[in-house]
Amino acid sequence: MAPVVQSSQPWVEKYRPKQVKDVAHQDEVVRVLSNTLETANCPHMLFYGPPGTGKTTTALAIAHQLFGPELYKSRVLELNASDDRGINVVRTKIKNFAAVAVGSGNRHGGYPCPPFKIIILDEADSMTEDAQNALRRTMETYSKVTRFFFICNYISRIIEPLASRCAKFRFKPLTEEIMSSRILHICKEEGLNLDSEALSTLSSISQGDLRRAITYLQVIPQDVVQALFTACKSGEFELANKEVDNILAEGYPVSQMFSQLFDVIVEAEDISDEQKARICKRLAEADKCLIDGADEYLQLLDVASNTMRALCNQPQFC
Structure with a gap:
C-alpha cells in the first residue's frame, strides 16, 4: 500500500475520538x-x-x-x-x-x-x-x-x-487486543505495514497506554535525525536547510524530532560537554516555543542553525 501524504499533526491528536461512544474499552x-x-x-x-x-x-x-x-x-x-x-x-x-x-x-x-x-x-x-x-x-x-x-x-x-x-x-488499562485493533486502524489510514510480531511488541511494551503506543508508532526514523545532525556538523547551511525541508515535507512531528535529536546529541562522543549544553539549551527553548504556538519551520531551522553554530564555531549562524 502506498503511504498517504502525512500532516504535521501528531497522530495522538489526529486519531483522538471525537465522541464519548468512540472511547475504547x-x-x-x-x-x-x-x-x-x-x-x-x-x-x-x-x-x-x-x-x-x-x-x-x-x-x-x-x-x-x-x-x-x-x-x-x-x-x-x-x-x-x-x-x-x-x-x-x-x-x-x-x-x-x-x-x-x-x-x-x-x-x-x-x-x-x-x-x-x-x-x-x-x-x-x-x-x-x-x-x-x-x-x-x-x-x-x-x-x-x-x-x-x-x-x-x-x-x-x-x-x-x-x-x-x-x-x-x-478508567481501566487497555487490553492488547483493543490496542492492536486501534493501532492497525491507524496503520491502515497512514498507509503503514506492521507485521504481527512488531504489533505484538508495540502493544506489550506500551502496557495498556494507547497514547504511548501511538507515539511509538509515529517515531521518526533514526536515519532522518542523524542526517540533520550530520548536516549541522558539516557547517553547510544549505544542506541543513534541505534536511529541515525534508522533515517538514514528510510530516514528522517537530517536537518528536527535538526529543530524538536530544538523544543523538547527548550520546555523541565527538563533541564536548559545553557544545552539548549549548545545543540542548536551545532545544529546550524551541520546544517551549512550540508549546506556546510558534511556527514549526522557524523553530526547527533555528535549532539547526544554533547547532551548527555550536559545533562549527560559526557565529553567522545565530
Missing part, C-alpha cells in the same frame, strides 16, 4: 456518560486511572458534544500540566471564569448547550493541597453556573472534599 464509563449527555445535566466529574486510557479524550468529547465548535471556546476552560495552577491561579483565572453566568440552556447549532460552563483540570493530582482547598470553595460558590472535570492518575492525591463532590469514573 471503557464500556461502563461510556454507558453512564452517554445517558448523562442525553439529559445534558452533568455533575462535577473525576476521571482517574492509568495514563493513555482515554480520560482527557472523554472530558474533551463531553465538552464538544455539549457545546459544539462555536460555543466551545467561550464555555470551556482547559488547564493542563504545562499551566501554572497554584493557589493564585485558582483565586484569579479559575474563579473569574467560574463566576460568570451564561444564558439559559437553549439548543444552538444542534447542540444541547446547557446553562453552565466547564473547567477541565488535567493532571489535577499535581496541584498543591492549598490550591485544591481554594478550589473547593470555588466549586461550592459557583456550582450552579460551572462544572469541574478533574483528570488524574492517582485519586489518592485528590483531597477528599474535592473527590466527594464529584461523580467518579475509573
Whole structure:
C-alpha cells in the first residue's frame, strides 16, 4: 500500500475520538456518560486511572458534544500540566471564569448547550493541597453556573472534599487486543505495514497506554535525525536547510524530532560537554516555543542553525 501524504499533526491528536461512544474499552464509563449527555445535566466529574486510557479524550468529547465548535471556546476552560495552577491561579483565572453566568440552556447549532460552563483540570493530582482547598470553595460558590472535570492518575492525591463532590469514573488499562485493533486502524489510514510480531511488541511494551503506543508508532526514523545532525556538523547551511525541508515535507512531528535529536546529541562522543549544553539549551527553548504556538519551520531551522553554530564555531549562524 502506498503511504498517504502525512500532516504535521501528531497522530495522538489526529486519531483522538471525537465522541464519548468512540472511547475504547471503557464500556461502563461510556454507558453512564452517554445517558448523562442525553439529559445534558452533568455533575462535577473525576476521571482517574492509568495514563493513555482515554480520560482527557472523554472530558474533551463531553465538552464538544455539549457545546459544539462555536460555543466551545467561550464555555470551556482547559488547564493542563504545562499551566501554572497554584493557589493564585485558582483565586484569579479559575474563579473569574467560574463566576460568570451564561444564558439559559437553549439548543444552538444542534447542540444541547446547557446553562453552565466547564473547567477541565488535567493532571489535577499535581496541584498543591492549598490550591485544591481554594478550589473547593470555588466549586461550592459557583456550582450552579460551572462544572469541574478533574483528570488524574492517582485519586489518592485528590483531597477528599474535592473527590466527594464529584461523580467518579475509573478508567481501566487497555487490553492488547483493543490496542492492536486501534493501532492497525491507524496503520491502515497512514498507509503503514506492521507485521504481527512488531504489533505484538508495540502493544506489550506500551502496557495498556494507547497514547504511548501511538507515539511509538509515529517515531521518526533514526536515519532522518542523524542526517540533520550530520548536516549541522558539516557547517553547510544549505544542506541543513534541505534536511529541515525534508522533515517538514514528510510530516514528522517537530517536537518528536527535538526529543530524538536530544538523544543523538547527548550520546555523541565527538563533541564536548559545553557544545552539548549549548545545543540542548536551545532545544529546550524551541520546544517551549512550540508549546506556546510558534511556527514549526522557524523553530526547527533555528535549532539547526544554533547547532551548527555550536559545533562549527560559526557565529553567522545565530
